[in-house]
Amino acid sequence: MTANGSLRTEPWKRAVERVPRHEFMRGGFFRPVAGAVPSAWSPVLEDGDGWLEGCYQDQSLVTQIAGTVVPTDIRGEIMRQPTSSSTLPSLVLRMLEELEAEPESTVLEIGTGTGYSTAVLCARLGDGQVTSIEYDEDVASRARTALARVGRYPTLISGDGLLGYPEGAPYDRVIATCGVRTIPPDWIEQTRPGGLILATVGGWLGSSELARLTVHEDGTASGPLLGGGASFMLARPQLPPPLGLLPDLSAGKEREAAIGADVLSNWTSRFVVQSAAPRAQRLTLQQDGHVEDVLIDVESGSWAALYEVNDRWVVRQDGPEALWDAVEDRLSRWRTDGAPALEKFTVHVSPQGQVIRW
Structure with a gap:
């Protein structure tokens, strides 16, 4: 990560060195089956072939499929959609550095996942500065166990991360490790004026980008897209509705x-x-x-x-x-206007809604 430029500062490098990623992958992960159409996944279990090597590759590792299935549940292959993963470490660290958090900062993390990024935050800021919320109770339970295994005890909440966690507000920083279509108003309300919100803004067509918003005194927030093509699974409450019965597509x-x-x-x-x-x-x-x-x-x-x-x-x-x-x-x-790159776009969020401009 240092060599490819995703890990640039010494304090975050020291934090990463103190967090063994494999401890958050004890339940195994799913490996994509090469050439499978539609996509298929096979489990890689702890101490199995390629498990430890996979834990320390710079890649996202799928840890749950179809909302409930974990690697230890199956033998063979499964053809369903991933619903939870351990994010690409270089992206995690790029986001943490973009968050501009200092040791005294209080941080709300939306999407605990395996707990790896939570542990890195704790290693840099201290356990008491970090609150993390996870939508899926089973995922949250596994993360809590893994964090305890490495001696980290942040505030961990099971619930809808789009609502934030007002009991710990105001926060200096909010960071989301799930994608959102729109920045939730609760995040803005729970962030201190001058604080930052870092989240991947995207939608149902599958294109997304990191946005870093500054919260203002008037309750609005604005800031740029950062570029680089970041992508996360959408927050479950913002997933698209079922298509259902299609209209007559020969009409019109x-x-x-x-x-x-x-x-x-x-x-x-x-x-x-x-x-x-x-x-x-x-x-x-x-x-x-x-x-x-x-x-x-x-x-x-x-x-x-x-x-x-x-x-x-x-x-x-x-x-x-x-x-x-x-x-x-x-x-x-x-x-x-010259087809500007996404880094030229800005996001503005107010009580009237979210507007993206270039």
């Missing part, structure tokens, strides 16, 4: 699209699309002999389907909101 008005669905394959342009259609989810379907990219807003019932024919893009959309019209408008303005 069709026109030639000024911008095609290929913008969804680029991280930055997809972030812009996401800001124009914040409640949209994406799926890919076979329709009339061609592949269509579909954006659908379950709440409003609006949808847009795009396909390419003869080197041109066609969009068909329906519902109360013309989703792709909004996307084309936002992307056109972004391109007119």
Whole structure:
């Protein structure tokens, strides 16, 4: 981590050296099965082949699948979605350094996970300065055991991290190790004016970025996106709703699209699309002999389907909101302004809501 630049300062380096990551992986982790479609996972158990080496590689390690399944629960493979992990250590340390916390700072961590990042915070700031909240009670219990094993006893809470923990407020710093669509107002209310909130802001199209916000005296917060393409699992209360029964995607008005669905394959342009259609989810379907990219807003019932024919893009959309019209408008303005990188974006949060600008 020192060599690749993610660990830059001596105090945090000393903190990392005092925290053995393998102690937080005693229950094992899941390894992706190479070439599996759809994605499959196989367990790597303590003292098994590759366990210790995996603990000390700079990679995220999946520790729970489908909300309840842990590595010791299965033999063979499982084809479900990961729901908890030990985050890429270099990202953890980059975030902790970006948090600009000092030994006297009080920190609220949203998402305890395995407890590894919590332990690093404790090693740098002291156990009494750290409060960590975990949504999943089973995950929280395992983290509590691991932290005790390495002699760390911060304040650990089981509950909805989006609500924060007012009993310990105000905090000098709030850091989230889960992604959010919008910065919760409770985090702002529980942060001291002048304090910082560091969280990954993203959405249901899968593009996200670290934001560092300063809390102001008037109860608002604002700050830049930091760049680098950080990605976390979304906080469970902010996960997308089930798609349910799809609308008739052969209906709707069709026109030639000024911008095609290929913008969804680029991280930055997809972030812009996401800001124009914040409640949209994406799926890919076979329709009339061609592949269509579909954006659908379950709440409003609006949808847009795009396909390419003869080197041109066609969009068909329906519902109360013309989703792709909004996307084309936002992307056109972004391109007119020189297609700025995400580091040029800022986030503003007030009682009226969250606004992202470049």
